[in-house]
Amino acid sequence: MGEKYVYLFQEGNAGMRALLGGKGANLAEMVNIGLNVPPGFTITTDACREYYNNGRQLPEGLWDQVLPSIKVIEEDTGKRFGDLENPLLVSVRSGAMFSMPGMMDTILNLGLNNQTVEALAKRTENPRFAYDCYRRFIQMFGDVVLEIEGYHFEEELERAKEAQSATTGVAVEYDSQLNTESLKKLVEAFKKVVLKESGTPFPDEPLEQLRQAVLAVFRSWGNHRAVVYRRANRIPDDLGTAVNIQSMVFGNMGDDSGTGVAFTRSPSTGEKVLYGEYLMNAQGEDVVAGIRTPKSISSLEQENPEVYSQFTAIAKSLENHYKNMQDIEFTIEKGRLFILQTRNGKCTISAQLRIAVDLCGEGLIDREEAVRRIDAYQIGTLLHRRIDDNAVLNVVAVGLAASPGAASGKIVFDADTAEARGVNEEKVLLVRVETTPDDIHGMLAAQGILTSRGGMTSHAAVVARHMGKPAVCGCEALKIDYVARTLTIGDAVYHENDVLSLDGGTGRVIAGEVPMRDPELSQEFLTVLQWTDNIRNLKVMANADTPPDAAAAREFGAEGIGLCRTEHMFMDQSRLPIVQKMILASTLAERQEALDQLLPMQEGDFYGILKAMHDLPVTIRLLDPPLHEFLPNPEGIVKELHSLRAQAAAFGEGTPVGAADQDKLDKIKEEILNQEAILQKIRALHEANPMLGHRGCRVGITYPEVYAMQARAVFLATARLVKEGVTVYPLVKIPLIAHYREMQEMRKVVVAEAEKVMAEQNMTFSYQVGAMLEVPRAAVTADEIAPYADFFSFGTNDMTQTVFGFSRDDAEGKFLPVYTENKILPENPFAVLDQGGVGKIMKIAVDLTRGVKPDMKIGICGEHGGDPASIEFTETIGLDYVSCSPFRVPIARLAAAQSALKIKG
């Protein structure tokens, strides 16, 4: 009712962004610091929200506040709306709290009609200018306010050009060649278009024009494009937009007029140099239209030294005022400089880093502010090879963005070929329907991996992320023919050795080779990262399974290993047969024999990783996946059996065979029996829902000897290193705990091995045993589990699966896209932690734990550990650490620092 919906520029300031929008707040701020800004006022975002709550009506009382504000502009400028001597023209622009494309942008020259256009013509002594303004106004208004399809106006424009060409005999190519007479006729034609298409005549009355324009700005907040942009950029839908109404100034009033845009520093590199362009005798849209080439801002120094020095002074003072690089719009009207807008400049992530470090060096901001300014979502792009932003791409298919980074190479269809070529340093991409542990050597040799089947947790995706190699998975458009050695996408057929490129960050598959940019770990980047370390509360650890991974993690600043998976160690080609023997064993003795063979290998693994991470903690998770994942594909065995049986049959039924042949036949028969037994065991291990099956500590409960072997290997490696004088911190983590009894039993198994090794070697060392909280039951009984655990680690991927009841593999390929598309879910909960559900359950766990063990270390590991929004959430619920892939460690360090600053306020 009595709410204030309208603020004159002089009534606002930069702190009022939420109410006045970014543009309005900055215009107000500039007025207050005495810059020459054309007078105007802002209608608040409150009014926009009220418009939506009100069934899309202007809020009551709004117009009663607009009218006196118009009066103020009229007084300031000496012009009046509809005046026949000195008419007031205004621009109308939207301006939300966060700069946002997709909404109605600008209407210029509002206030023109058949009378005022003549007044403008007379006053400027430039009828062509006046009618050009008028026809532009009608076109813009028709387009964005009345929502008339643009081609109706374009057609008339073409007709006008043809008509003038015919009349004058001079071919008219550009709009700017239209003469006053043609423009006058065009105005009439445009008005007919408006009447025909909108059903009502073009509004002549300036206040009516203004009312409709304001409504159009509010309406545009709900545009499809605006909604999509907000979703992509995590901007809430209920902020609303403000409307800025400002008196027009004209850069097209002659050669002493002009218009331009400039950044106070390079938005591309961050270099401290004025960067921008301008055009004399032009309006803003001419700069964009590309008819005349704008000049670099530095030329202005020669062309108009006075204005240039004014502008550079203003630019400097705006940067100092906002303590940030500014993006400034200006107009020169008859030699007088007006500032139309300033805002913090958008720039590349490299520029962000340089500017933040430079501003800090210049004393404008402190380190905390510098850290706050970097977009944590963007810095990831600096850590991988990526496709050059300027490259023209022939995208032939899009799959799941399974592992970031980009790669080009000749396609090959099997791991052996990939390896053979890779050894010769050829660049190849391994293309498979899906990958299995048998393909690891090929994946290692390839530049990138492309599969037609499988989701974000498929073997290919998991292993590629783990290797830090680009991968596009589940690209269903691919038809792979292993026999013909071809890859078909639609009608296009690619043969082995054809070159493709992958963008694992977006899922794009691109024909041919594309230009790449290498990862950039600039000095500024490293500086900012260093600063984050004094700010953050959260420790940042890495998920790493091998000594090289561990070394990479260390280089990226990881403070330890939060998750060392042991399953990949089992998948090594040389060990897989022993692992399979272990799994297929029918007796404990048989299994123990296989485990005894694995023990020294595992000890070697742990020795390497503990040594690489000396002086830092290494958290080793005992075996987690279902056992059947280590077994060969049954289809392969079925094929093998077919072939063996055919070989046996070739000897002929009942036909006598010689001794040598008999020997061969016997061997084949033996192998048939052997393979049949394996097949039966594999089938018995088959699970309906392996994600919820016999895995994690359930394997440790049913086969404690497996976990005992792994624990022993950890402690043997520990003992060896301690004797060598290396300081190590081994932590053993039990996966998939659901009940405290599981943890109680598994802790016993691990502790027994530690004590055995200490007794055998007559020494002591310290270690910890912790639990992974990955299912809801563990979370809501965390207080019962805590007494048996030295630390807790949330596995948020499994937790998301069980809290939602979503299988990630199935959801991402099938229904999740529909869910996010239709806004059933705001985002993919496997990428961004679902705070409202998964987070709520994590919070319950943290509170229960702190109730019984206030100092228990609790963290998360998994992909959410590298997502900035998720990291911020973990800080708010009081976790101690996050662990993510080595390549995301820098992101996590930055995000952790930013969330600490945010909480600090």
Added chain:
Amino acid sequence: MGEKYVYLFQEGNAGMRALLGGKGANLAEMVNIGLNVPPGFTITTDACREYYNNGRQLPEGLWDQVLPSIKVIEEDTGKRFGDLENPLLVSVRSGAMFSMPGMMDTILNLGLNNQTVEALAKRTENPRFAYDCYRRFIQMFGDVVLEIEGYHFEEELERAKEAQSATTGVAVEYDSQLNTESLKKLVEAFKKVVLKESGTPFPDEPLEQLRQAVLAVFRSWGNHRAVVYRRANRIPDDLGTAVNIQSMVFGNMGDDSGTGVAFTRSPSTGEKVLYGEYLMNAQGEDVVAGIRTPKSISSLEQENPEVYSQFTAIAKSLENHYKNMQDIEFTIEKGRLFILQTRNGKCTISAQLRIAVDLCGEGLIDREEAVRRIDAYQIGTLLHRRIDDNAVLNVVAVGLAASPGAASGKIVFDADTAEARGVNEEKVLLVRVETTPDDIHGMLAAQGILTSRGGMTSHAAVVARHMGKPAVCGCEALKIDYVARTLTIGDAVYHENDVLSLDGGTGRVIAGEVPMRDPELSQEFLTVLQWTDNIRNLKVMANADTPPDAAAAREFGAEGIGLCRTEHMFMDQSRLPIVQKMILASTLAERQEALDQLLPMQEGDFYGILKAMHDLPVTIRLLDPPLHEFLPNPEGIVKELHSLRAQAAAFGEGTPVGAADQDKLDKIKEEILNQEAILQKIRALHEANPMLGHRGCRVGITYPEVYAMQARAVFLATARLVKEGVTVYPLVKIPLIAHYREMQEMRKVVVAEAEKVMAEQNMTFSYQVGAMLEVPRAAVTADEIAPYADFFSFGTNDMTQTVFGFSRDDAEGKFLPVYTENKILPENPFAVLDQGGVGKIMKIAVDLTRGVKPDMKIGICGEHGGDPASIEFTETIGLDYVSCSPFRVPIARLAAAQSALKIKG
């Protein structure tokens, strides 16, 4: 310290069961009501707990309380421990709060040694009796206190018989034939055994004997058998046992002595008649030993009318005192009647019902007490055909107890055969590796179902439970050969038509036919059930999908349908092809066409079930399972393709064929393309973890037209019935909600259909739309979902799967048995609701919901809805209803009443 550990019988009473154990409390009670009970005292269960807390030591101060209590017995009996004239002998018995086999039971004649035995001989003038008591004492003591293997004593006994036979020339067959001399020698031999096996001499000192006996009783609480029994009977491990020490009386002191046991009513039928047996001149163990046949208690009336009339009076008064059928032990010593024990008699469930109803009729107890007395776990057995308890069974294999009830029949290996035989009223069992929707007709025709693969939620198990048919599933010992039509178990081969029997309540597979008992819905059963209805707070609804099921549910007293699954309607043979067309549709139009065909069928389904349940609510759950469950098995299609390709090849490659043949060939080729397309679609629908996949409301979100069709069918049926004057209460339930937005969208779809039908038919009717809470996210955001739901229903099966992260199918076959065996989990959480985890999350949901909608109806449906412990839990967290299979409705009614009484206290 100062705690009282010892109570003389006269100090206790029946209310002190927790402290004195059942036996001790009853002995005390009998002393207090003036019965002739041999004097004694009880060591408390506190002392036992203290023993375990104390590192298995007698609690401090205990012995100081035992000694004065012995003194009291000595004074009461005029006998003294170790006295050389009139020695005191005592019995030592364990006695926990709940009667429990598996613990040390009894030591008799404690107090005998080389001196006192002579005193006893002299005083009774019966040296043989004295030495027989002595050797029995040493043997019992050696066995249960000193834990010496029994065979050592048995060997000596045999030697003694041989020696006497050799000496006397008369063959000694029974122990009772041993003469005094032999018994004296045997005592010495037994003492040598004790020294040799235990390493210390047999303790002569009566107080030392007593101390060791008390320790043995406490120790026996932790026996393996006792622990197993407690687990099976849900008795907590920390209750502990009491110890009863009582002066001996002897039934073997001549023909005026005797001993016996009697029930005040028949423990088999509940008939009100004294029921029991006795032996004159015998001790308790002689009755059991079976050397002389005990006489029926009624014979005592002739043999000793005075004692008989005393006993009947005592029996009557004990029954009146305890207001319950009593199980009484007595001894007659030289014509004097002693009561040694009384307790509430254990009896069959039929007897429980009759006795409860009779006692109520006699005014001894009220209806609430009668209801309280019935074992809710046992009454289920009355509702199914079952194997006669007395049958001797040849159990050949044990699988999962997938659906209760028992059946015998000739085995057949396919559904068509089962159907053909069933039509001729032959009794057959359908034996399959696993069943599919194609087998439904055979399952309907069979007496029972036996499968070698699949868990408690396999198709066979779910459908069998739903049909109320016995089934044993996942019986991995079976090797089924469809070609040879044989079933092999170990070495035994069963051919088609061989007779087997199944016990679906225990999972047993039995060779041959076995005697059965029909379900018993006695008058007393119905009476008790009626009484429950005025006591319970929880409504009891049934899970039923068809009009006959609904009628059965109504008969069993269901107050509505809590869960009507619609998927089985889709699996009907006549509809499956249309359902498959719907699923395989590539366009919305194609899908809509199939849905239009299904609509009238579904309307008919709902019409039938709503009509059968007129005046009661019917809750219809929209489609829940993953779509691929309705599609044919891909292996079948692969085979079909092989066969088609072979047919096509038979025409000869490139050979010209005639027109007629060409036509055939074209048709085959067309069918090949058709089948290939179906195969591809089925493979595309394949899911890695279908339980967490594209199912439940996720299908409704991605294909809203499917749910719209179902809702429309519900409302068309409703409209038709309303017009016919039938009162119906349709409730529509949306499965697998995880996020409020899902419910918001699905509610819109259902409401739109209701309003459309009302508008079309120009009428109104009422209905409700509710949500199933089956995943943790729904539970912890129940307050967000509540605004869009008229009721909530917990699907505790899915909730258990997601809270634990256990796939039921995989867990029950693989690791859960190890979990319950090793006490990692107290029970299978799919059978008994896990209150500590699943229940905790349910409680969170209920509290959140009541916070925003205090009157929201909340219930559970699924198998836990019929489990007494789970029902009690649902009452404590404030649910409104449970829904279970029709056959469990009586159990649920009883359990609900019992839990209401328990809470009322």
